[in-house]
Amino acid sequence: MRTFLRLSGLILPYWPSMLLAVMLGFLTVASNIGLMGLSAYLIASAALHPPVLDLMTAIVGVRFFGICRAVLRYLERYVSHDATFRVLGQIRVWFFAGLEPLAPARLLNYRSGDLLSRIVADVETLKNFYLRVLAPPLVALLVLLLMVFFLVRYEVKLGILFMLFFLGAGIGVPLLVKGAGRNAGRRLVEVKSRLNAHLVDGIQGMTEIIAFGQVKTLCGQAGGLSQELLALQRRVAGISGLSSALTGLLMNLAMWSVLVLTIPLVAAGKLKGIDLAMLALAVLSSFEAILPLAVSLHYLDESLAAARRLFHIIEAKPAVLDSAPTSGEKPQNYDLQVKGLRFRYNGLGPWVLDGLDLRLPEGGRAALVGPSGAGKSTLVHLLLRFWDYQEGSICLGGRMLNDYTQEHLRSLVGVVSQRTHLFNATIRENLLLAKPEASEEELRQAARRARIHSFIQSLPQGYDTYVGEGGFKLSGGQRQRLAIARVLLKNAPILILDEAASGLDPLTGQALMGEIDELMEGRTTLIITHNLRGLERMDQILVLDRGRVVQQGKEEMLLKQEGLYRQLWQISQDALPASS
Template identity: 60%
Template sequence: MKDFARLVKLMAPHWKSMLLATLLGFFTVGSGAGLLGASAFLISGAALHPPVLELMQAIVGVRFFGISRAVFRYLERYFSHDATFRLLSHIRVWFYQALEPLAPARLMEYRSGELVSRMAADVETLEQFYLRVLAPPLVALLTLFGVFAFLARFGLGPAFVFLFFFLAAAAAAPLAVRALGRGGGGLLGETRAALNTQMVDTIQGMTEIAAFNLSARQQRQVGELSEKFLGLQERAAGIRSLSSALAGLLMNLAMWSILLLAIPLVTRGDLDGIYLAVLALVTLGGFEAVLPLPMVFQHIEESLAAARRLFAVIDAKPAVPEPPAPSPKLRGYDLRVRGLSFSYAPGEPRALDGLDFALPRGGRLAVVGPSGAGKSTLVNLLLRFWDYREGSISLGGQELKAFPPEELRRHISVVTQNTYLFNASVRENLLLAKPGAGEKELLRAAREAQIHDFIQGLPRGYDTPVGERGFKLSGGQRQRLAIARALLKNSPVLLLDEATAGLDPVTGRKVMESVSRLMEGRTTVAITHDLTGLEGMDEILVMDRGRVAERGRHSELLEKGGLYRKMWELQNI
């Protein structure tokens, strides 16, 4: 019930459109019943061969209800789908706004395919919540009152017969369908999500699957999920067919029961025979509103299952809370770390243990060490992807925790090992750093990153698509685009996280030339395995198991003959 109430609350901003669509739905059903009733009255009356003028009311009624039904149906479809699409847009924005603060710490436990499924399939499932769950019962309730009042004018007997069968179709049939399909809606959604997740993993890992000859196994797993999904769909289709048959049976029983009740009234003269067909056909027309109701519980189950999967994600508390007070003003861009310790989960070994350093504005600090030494953890904390509890990190004399993550990241440019490029043009990928940048700024950043000439040689220059994740470009080209993006952002603090990792020595040296230009005048922290070019660093921290094993300049560390010297010798054999 709680999840149902949350879904209804999500739809509250669009209640006016939904109410209008519901009323239009009632008018559509009413016009349909009116058309059948007026047609029956016209045909029955015409069989008695009265003067044409006596039939004019019926003729006008047929025309009116025929036209109004078409108009109301069009308006009902228009406004109901408009409300639905606005609702879906609202839900997507709401979900993304709730999802963004959770990245990346809280999203690490989800597979990418699972998140895609929740963002796409589950949100799409909620499209049914208004059209198939909320609107039909309201339309049916209004129709029940309208048809009951009409039939009651001719006698309470037909009215109560209609009431009995209408309620049976509106309540008993849905309960029977619910009993047959219990759990099917939720299981259908879960299976669809699992299949989507498997397909995304298959596509993303296509190279590894082929390289390790795992295609047959992957096809088998996808096939099993597909068969399960198809089986659930067949079961749902069977239930839908049964519900339609059951509703049709009750509708016809209601019509025949009213006929059997009304015929003696006509025989006794208590009811004009011209109205016999009117009562029967108005009853049939009124049942149009009840036909969708048997599937309401099935749609509720699917919608609530989808909603629970969405709520399970967004109900997680962000790893980095927003500070209660407004952001303080920075007095500079010097960076200081004191006694910083951090572990990713309680009971796990510390990724950082008592880290200390001071970096003045415009200073250059390199952090090196073997894998697992805590280098990337430092970057995660500086960007506030995770929150530290022990120690202190200050920028310009202000504690990092005093800044909202989004505000803090405006002052920082990042170049990582795995530069993500969207499947868009070179220009669009560069403008991510500064959407309002002009053409001159864009070209200057590309020239400084030594990528301009390459871009100009592409088929469409800066408007050339780079492909999914930038796979149309080489590793060095992707890194230079990342450097150009950082230059365009022009932030005073620069974080380099393995900016040259995975590149060949020649490309790596060229990229380092661009990196050196990028570091000029910026407070720079460079995380790296590659010790090439560290002679220009003001200080080098050599980390091991979360602690600082050595610190000093390049020449000093070589003279010490410690861990840094060993790493340097291994790279320069």
């Protein structure tokens, strides 16, 4: 019930449109009743060969209701679908807005395909809630009241008889269908989600799947899920057919029952003979309002399952919360100080950072090195407030990092990461991500400083060239240069380089580091790297091992010591001949 009420609450901004759609639906069915009833009355009257003028009212009425039915049906569909699609648009924005604060900490356990399925397929499923669950019962209720009022004017028993058949088709059949379905709607949503997630993962990892010869395995798994989905869809189709048959049976029984009840009234002279066919066809046509109700509970089950999947994510508490709104004023300076920092990803896990200390003055350069798993990238996540630390402190410009809102803090930091994400858009659009209001000259200047402007100009479409999914139309070095250009365009005072040259060949990596040197000028810079070449330019080097700083100083000093840094440096030197 809670999920139902929450879904219903989402349409409150659009209730006038929804109410209008219900009224138009009611008037459409009423027009159909009028059309069929008057047509029967007209034919029955014409059989008695009255003067034509006596039939003019009925003739005009038939034309009127025929035109009204077509126009009202169009308007009902237009208004209801317009309102529904607006609601779905609002739900997508609401879901994405709720998803953003959860990234990345709370989304690590979800597959990207599953998240995509929720924001696309599950939201799309909710259209049935508004079109086939909420509106049809209201229309049917109004039609029931209209017909009972109309029939009791002829005979009270007619109204009671009609109400029994109408309620049987509108309530009894849906309950029977729900029992036969046994949560088929919920299972349908789950299987669709699993299939979508599986296919998205397969497409994203297609290169590896082909390389390791796992195409048949992937196809087999997808085929199994498809068969499961197909079985559920067949079941739903069978249930839908059963519901239509039962509704049709009750509809025809209602018509024949009305005839059985009214024929004696005609014989007794209590009812005009020309009204007999009118009443029968009016009853028959009124069941148009009942037809959507047969599978309404199935769609309700399906919609609630989809909604629960959405609410399950949105209701999660973000890992990081802004304690209080701030004015967004700039820090006095960009000194960075870390004291006794301790952090772990869950309360029972080991400490990833255990008592880390760091002081980086404004404009200073520091490098974090150490074996994999030492906690280097974790520190970056904490500096960007993707997670909050448990113990210790981080200060920026003399203020606690938690005093800054996440948005304000991230506006002060430019990041060049190992895996630069480029959207399937143009080079221009990817660069403008850093500064949407940037001018053309600013854009080109950033590209020149990143030494990629000439390459972009050599492309047939220049800055309007599409880079492909993930930027895979570009080489690794070109993607990294675009990342540098993006950071230059942002012009943030703090720079974080997380394995920026990792995965590149030595020549490209060396050229890129030269460009990064220019990027670091005048910025407070923190470099995370396994590559120890070029670190002689750092003001200080921090050597991390198991979350602790085991060595600290300039490279010249660290090489004189018998410690972890010298071991790592020696390993990198031994690898140089193999890399060249």
